[in-house]
Amino acid sequence: MKIGIDAGGTLIKVVTETNNKRTFKKWLTTQIDQVAEWLNHIDKADISITGGKAQYLDSIIKHNVKRSIEFEATYTGIQILLKEHDIHLDTYIFSNVGTGTSIHYATAQNQERAGGTGAGGGMIQGLGYLLTQISDYEELVQTAINGDRDKIDLKVKHIYKGDKTPISGDLTAANFGHVLQNIHDDFPNADRLAALMGIVGETVTTVSIHAAKQFKTENVVYIGSSFVNNDLLRNIVVDYTILRGLNPYFIENGEFSGALGSIYC
Ligand code: ATP
Ligand code: MG
Known part of the structure; x- marks a missing residue:
């Protein structure tokens, strides 16, 4: 099982993938200890974490996790979802309206922060x-x-x-x-x-x-x-x-x- 986690300022987003089946779940960031408890009950999984609360979540779980850079992870995820939805854009701005708003310029190769x-x-x-x-x-x-x-x-x-x-x-x-x-x-x-x-x-x-x-x-x-x-x-x-x-x-x-x-x- 693969588990990807984006632990943000307000919400923790969790994606799991097993045998090509994908699930999505959200928790409040105030419930971060519950998320850790859930993860600690899982024996074996490939876990990757990003977001502002990644460091803290990493520190309270037993697993060795992969840490990824938030902006890169977000760009990679958008590219996957756009492709799956048959949306083909050579260049675009993405605006991530989370707790705060982060704006990026993206091409087929990479992203850079625009404001x-x-x-x-x-x-x-x-x-x-x-x-x-x-x-x-x-x-x-x-x-x-x-x-x-x-x-x-x-x-x-x-x-x-x-x-x-x-x-x-x-x-x-x-x-x-x-x-x-x-x-x-x-x-x-x-x-x-x-x-x-x-x-x-x-x-x-x-x-x-x-x-x-x-x-x-x-x-x-x-x-x-x-x-x-x-x-x-x-x-x-x-x-x-x-x-x-x-x-x-x-x-x-x-x-x-x-x-x-x-x-x-
Ligand atoms: P950041 O990326 O800035 O660290 P984040 O990743 O936690 O923050 P998002 O999860 O993208 O941010 O968005 C958080 C916002 O989503 C909240 O500020 C609120 O406006 C809205 N929101 C949607 N559903 C809920 C919910 N169930 N509880 C609280 N806020 C919610
Ligand atoms: Mg976020």
Whole structure:
């Protein structure tokens, strides 16, 4: 049995492969000791580990493990998944929207880091809690679905008020910039969280687009558990990427790229 593990800041992703059968499993990083206990009950396995918590996990398990570099493992995993899904891209940007967001340029041969932003899944959870006192991830993303950003986010057309706009009036001019103009209204949790998905999605996309322009590619592959059960974030990213003339890609189980790739690099 082969086990690939990506122990990240928030979630531990585990891929197992036996006789060409692949399984995927996630644990919270706060459960890292349970993951170690599970591994320590396994007699024999080829284990590879990557991610920020790899060192710690390695130190509490009995097995000799292979350690791989997170960015290389992620790239290797994406290449495998793209091929399996018949997606052929000569060059692309991949944006790993995890706790934080890391952005890379990839070719058929290798990857190089192109940048990043602190807007990502950790911001959704942390700022989401500050705005609504909701700490449960599922509740957070479900609540956001029915939100309306109109009273919170300032659009270009709000500023130009009927005058001809130099860019699309529907673009966000200022995330959260409409609040004080609607100060006497209520701001339900759903609206606050929808606006939060807006700022995270638009920031991640903006940084990814700049990287794509810098490296002259038209493709952006988005991965990371931040998109799991979060169609609102996904749609914001897809729409904005297309609006800016680039091709967005999401791959099934993309958040397991690092765990899968660690087995093969
Ligand atoms: P990093 O790569 O930055 O070290 P990570 O690998 O742990 O972090 P991911 O697993 O890709 O990051 O994504 C973590 C994010 O996924 C969380 O911040 C949250 O927004 C989202 N998420 C999805 N499912 C869950 C869940 N069940 N519990 C908590 N967060 C979740
Ligand atoms: Mg990660």
